[in-house]
Amino acid sequence: MMKPLFYNPNLLPDVSVAIVEIDTSGQILKAEAQSKFARFAANIAANENLEIIKTELGKPLAKNSDLNLSLSHSKYWGAAAVSKHHLLGIDVETLENRIERIAHKFLQPQEIESITQNRIEMLTLYWSAKESLYKLYSKKQLDFANQLLIKPFELNNEGELFTSIKIDAQTEIKNITLKYKFFDTHVLTVASLPQEMLIS
Numbered sequence: 001m002m003k004p005l006f007y008n009p010n011l012l013p014d015v016s017v018a019i020v021e022i023d024t025s026g027q028i029l030k031a032e033a034q035s036k037f038a039r040f041a042a043n044i045a046a047n048e049n050l051e052i053i054k055t056e057l058g059k060p061l062a063k064n065s066d067l068n069l070s071l072s073h074s075k076y077w078g079a080a081a082v083s084k085h086h087l088l089g090i091d092v093e094t095l096e097n098r099i100e101r102i103a104h105k106f107l108q109p110q111e112i113e114s115i116t117q118n119r120i121e122m123l124t125l126y127w128s129a130k131e132s133l134y135k136l137y138s139k140k141q142l143d144f145a146n147q148l149l150i151k152p153f154e155l156n157n158e159g160e161l162f163t164s165i166k167i168d169a170q171t172e173i174k175n176i177t178l179k180y181k182f183f184d185t186h187v188l189t190v191a192s193l194p195q196e197m198l199i200s
Contacts, residue, residue, distance in 0.1 A: 002020055002040055002044075003020075004018045004020055004041065004044050005019045005021045005077065006183075007019075007044060007045070009045075009047075011081075011179060011190060012086070012177055012179055012192045013086075014083050014086050014192075015081055015082070015083045015086055015088065015190065016045040016046065016081065016082050017045055017079070017190055018042070018079070018080055019077050019078070019079045019092065019188065020044065020077070020078045021076065022037045022076050022077060022078055034075065034078065035073055036078070037073060037077070038071035038072060038073045038078035038079060038080055039078070039080070040078060041078045041079050041080035042062075042080035045080045045081060046062070046065075046067055050062045050063075050065060050067070051063040051064065051065075057138060059135075062082075066084060067083065068082065068084070068085075068087055068088055069081065069082045069083075069088065070088040070089050070090040070132075070135050070136070071090065072092045072131075072135075073092070074092050074093060076094065076185075076186070077092050077186060079091075079092040079188060081190050081192075083192065085194060086192045086193060086194055086195065087136050087192070087194075087195055087198055088136060088191065088192055089133055089134065089135030089137075089190070089191040090132055090135065090188075090189070090190050090191075091128045091129075091135065091189050092128070092187070092188050092189075093124050093127060093131075093186065093187050094186055095120055095121060095124050095185055095186065095187065096120070096124075097120060099120060099127060100119070100123065102127075103123050103126075103127075104145075105144060105145070106126065106127055106130050106144035106145055106148075107123075107126060107145055108145055108146075111126075114152075121155060121182065121187070122155055124187050125155070125180055125182075125189070126150060128188075128189040129150055129161055129163065129180065129189045129191070130144050131189070132189045132190060132191040133163055133176065133178070133191050134148060135191070136176065136191045136192075137165050137173070137198075142165065146166070147165060147166045148163075149163060149164045149165070149166060150162070150163050151163070157181070158179070158180060159179070159180060160177065160179050160180075161180060162178075163176045163191065164176060167199060171199055173197065173199050176192070176193050177191065177193070178190065178191045178192075
């Protein structure tokens with residue numbers, strides 16, 4: 001089993017997380033090859049070899065296991081979170097200037113304007129956090145700007161965000177735990193919700 005770049009068996013209660021570095025030998029691998037490293041990370045996080053398949057909606061599933069899991073990868077990292085009793089969403093993003101070009105797709109105009117410092121870090125964290133929320137719910141298409149909600153926060157190297165998912169005008173999943181951590185060139189986000197709290 002490959003050595004993890006980062007491993008925390010208790011990043012959140014009942015949630016184990018691992019990150020592995022993708023060995024590219026100087027080349028950028030295709031997404032399919034990158035995803036294999038996320039599966040390696042899942043084996044480390046679970047401390048066992050998992051047979052991972054995908055549901056019709058593309059959500060990863062550990063076959064013949066009661067573990068919940070979520071996977072992510074960038075050009076350089078593969079990441080995974082596993083849990084017995086919590087639904088999960090994990091995302092890892094590289095800090096890049098191009099995040100400015102897509103900010104309007106996942107934030108309201110007033111939210112974008114309010115970010116006056118550390119813009120790349122803040123925008124990437126917002127994007128990654130909403131990706132994690134989207135993966136956690138994984139039941140239908142969601143509008144990133146209007147349905148995946150994050151309360152204003154002060155940026156730190158690592159911390160916790162207050163988040164919720166607005167399903168429709170009457171229904172909202174509140175108090176979803178979301179942890180984040182910055183590394184030199186990446187940010188990691190992990191969203192967690194007890195299984196019994198999920199609303200369809």
